[in-house]
């Protein structure tokens with residue numbers, strides 16, 4: 368064990384498999400393996416479940432009645448929290464960014480089915496006033512005699528990120544058993560907790576390899592370098608780790624956001640379609656699609672050497688994908704033929 372972990376709940380189906388992507392490897396010129404964290408469960412799936420095992424255990428320890436968290440309308444993290452709360456008999460209140468659509472789809476449909484309370488806020492209000500909104504909700508619940516536990520966006524804090532310290536241990540055990548010498552691990556970065564956890568795991572293990580890489584799907588590299596270091600420092604404060612953040616280098620590969628968060632682009636969509644058709648592995652346009660496209664470009668640019676073994680972390684996102692049919696319209700038009 369890399370550290371003394373606080374107690375966690377068992378919510379994820381672990382260990383998730385590591386699969387070799389033979390046809391994609393041949394096309395890309397690296398030895399590609401995929402860690403299937405999209406398979407941590409069914410509706411309770413994706414990378415957030417590992418973080419919630421620790422965060423919700425803390426909520427239960429603190430005797431919370433209600434869990435509050437926040438995210439975009441198609442947030443995978445909010446959906447996973449809503450479903451996990453339903454499993455645990457906790458109330459869940461989601462603070463969502465943007466106006467409610469006329470009908471719920473994808474993650475939002477699952478939020479509704481799990482019985483979460485949904486509060487929608489215009490984008491500007493959400494981005495500038497979230498701390499006040501959270502504070503007001505916590506007070507309102509307290510007045511009603513209920514204890515609230517707040518999980519920040521993406522559960523990307525010290526406690527949530529422990530899920531990926533443990534995932535790093537899981538990866539090391541599996542790759543040793545499978546006799547795979549992984550040189551690089553690559554993951555999408557949306558709020559930083561997954562990358563911070565993997566990096567913390569590597570630092571605690573004192574291994575030189577694998578190198579851990581994040582590909583950001585919003586904001587920019589300097590923002591996430593700072594955020595990952597902030598999370599590592601929070602781990603120092605809470606769990607007595609001793610990360611010397613001024614000496615740590617955090618690898619974030621920028622350049623694959625496109626026009627912005629959750630706005631897909633043509634080359635990314637082609638990469639998603641190709642992986643689905645050659646490997647039967649489905650990525651999403653918001654997180655894993657951008658990260659995987661970034662990985663293919665970085666291979667072409669020579670960052671990952673020919674025949675290096677690369678482990679791509681599939682962090683989930685399939686329910687968000689279900690709300691994004693219109694982005695696939697050009698493929699649809701080519702595919703559809705009427706027959707008489």
Ligand SMILES: Cc1ncc(COP(=O)(O)O)c(C=O)c1O
Nearest residue numbers: 443557558559560561654682684
């Ligand atoms: C499917 C998926 N992949 C990757 C990420 C990024 O993980 P993190 O927020 O820990 O950076 C998220 C959430 O932001 C996600 O929902």
